Amino acid sequence: MTSVSTELTDFLAVVSKVVASAADGESALSAMRNSLSETGLLDLARDTADEPDALQWLAYTVRTVAQTDPSLAFVLASRYVADRAIDAEAATEPTFALAVPGSRPVLAGALGPDAVVVLDSTTSSLHVVPWADLAPSVDHEARTGLQRADLVSVTIPDGGAALEGSAAEAAFLWDLLTGAALAGVARRAVSETQSYVLERHQFGVPIGSFAGLRALVADMDLMVAGVETALDRALEDRTSIDNLAATAGRAATSVCIDAIQAHGGYGYIDEYPLAGLLRDAIGIQARTGGRRLHVARVAERGLGPRTGRHQ
Numbered sequence: 041m042t043s044v045s046t047e048l049t050d051f052l053a054v055v056s057k058v059v060a061s062a063a064d065g066e067s068a069l070s071a072m073r074n075s076l077s078e079t080g081l082l083d084l085a086r087d088t089a090d091e092p093d094a095l096q097w098l099a100y101t102v103r104t105v106a107q108t109d110p111s112l113a114f115v116l117a118s119r120y121v122a123d124r125a126i127d128a129e130a131a132t133e134p135t136f137a138l139a140v141p142g143s144r145p146v147l148a149g150a151l152g153p154d155a156v157v158v159l160d161s162t163t164s165s166l167h168v169v170p171w172a173d174l175a176p177s178v179d180h181e182a183r184t185g186l187q188r189a190d191l192v193s194v195t196i197p198d199g200g201a202a203l204e205g206s207a208a209e210a211a212f213l214w215d216l217l218t219g220a221a222l223a224g225v226a227r228r229a230v231s232e233t234q235s236y237v238l239e240r241h242q243f244g245v246p247i248g249s250f251a252g253l254r255a256l257v258a259d260m261d262l263m264v265a266g267v268e269t270a271l272d273r274a275l276e277d278r279t280s281i282d283n284l285a286a287t288a289g290r291a292a293t294s295v296c297i298d299a300i301q302a303h304g305g306y307g308y309i310d311e312y313p314l315a316g317l318l319r320d321a322i323g324i325q326a327r328t329g330g331r332r333l334h335v336a337r338v339a340e341r342g343l344g345p346r347t348g349r350h351q
Contacts, residue, residue: 118136
């Protein structure tokens, strides 16, 4: 496991307390702006830009936040990628959107962005579009996941300012931070399940003593540990980022489904967080560009490019 500095450990402890104290499913994330700013969360990407362990700070922060508030984790991931791509003078409240063929880009509007950094996955180009140019096309479609992120669909106009040499870095960072967010959501599902099966009793004993449930929860834990290992590996070796991108979404959704199963009927009601975590995991996974793309890259790395009539 990647070593973590004392400074980062202390910061993450503060982050956990701030997010936990402010987490309220009914309140808007904009109401948390002061506490987020005071903690240093909003400007973390800019503040750590010159630090050698900056990516670890960003990834671990997003993962920690996701364990309590997946919507906020997604908003911060979007903010961090945008902040790393553009100069602070170009926009003070930027966010990020990935444009993929066949659908309109979806972005987080919760904190009122003033610009959007758009990565076109087809052309591998990066553009900055002022929010004012997008406002007429904003569509608040009903979504079940990441509700507090205020996800909106937009139409990107032609002629946005191009950012030379930044597309590959933005793609890497987006894969890293969405993978971190998915790892956090999955870890929360495991923690909730471990607590539940130890507290819930049948026949005078915790249901966590039943062999079937013990195996199920152990498999969940192992699956999340694999994603966490992939995250650390990507921080150490950028060439392994597709391993994280290809596995994090499927692992998170699978773990959340198993968590719902372990909770029985309680897993489906709003008094328990499991169904909400599943919706959030699916919401984050949908914004990553698609698992097939990353699996294809992993295959190409080991098998070379596709050839012949099966291309």
